[in-house]
Amino acid sequence: MRDLDDLAHRIEKFTDARDWRQFHTPRALALALVGEVGELASELQWKADSELVGGISDDLRARLADEVADVLIYLIRFSQVCGIDPVAEAHAKVTRNEDRYPVAQSKGSAAKYTDLPQA
Template sequence: MTDLRSTHDPLQTLARQLQQFADARDWGPFHAPKNLASALTVEAGELLEHFQWLTEDQSRQLTPNQKQAVAHEMADVLLYLVQLSTALDINLVDAAQAKMALNAQKYPVEQARGHSRKYDAL
């Protein structure tokens, strides 16, 4: 597994910046994986709140102010996810690529195309 802090891609740079931000504030004791996962869930709920009463069409046509608010919540979700990956020494890109490969097996194009059914119902 690649050390998230040792290379120079944007995600790893972000992880390093987050670590420096937290270190400067002595927040390490509060950043146990359980706490970071809890915070991530809270932020995901705050993201969902922006779409709660919108129709599907409205959710695709956000105003600039709505988009900015959603962008802030998305950033919060990303920041906690990156912090959690650092705390657990999980390379997010490697994990995402492995998961995509698994999903490709679970959702073959010929069976999944045009359907929203879960893999066990294809």
């Protein structure tokens, strides 16, 4: 997790050096994050799954990597502004999902936990 802490610190320093805190409201950051996720999705929008089965081209991988970086940067910044520890919250969410999606009922199924057969 040290790498994530280092990145978060670097993002904060980058922001502060440019006096951008004033623009980094939760709403503004959430909208920027949505925009970047949209840009990530647009790289794959018109590609069939069968086109990607054999692997992703170097050119597409580079574009995807750039968009993934933007998404991560905005997610980290949003978390900083809102006082959220994204790693702790992700661990808590996985724990909840382990309860919601027991292996015996969910293995191989894409059903939502509310639609899984009861044990």
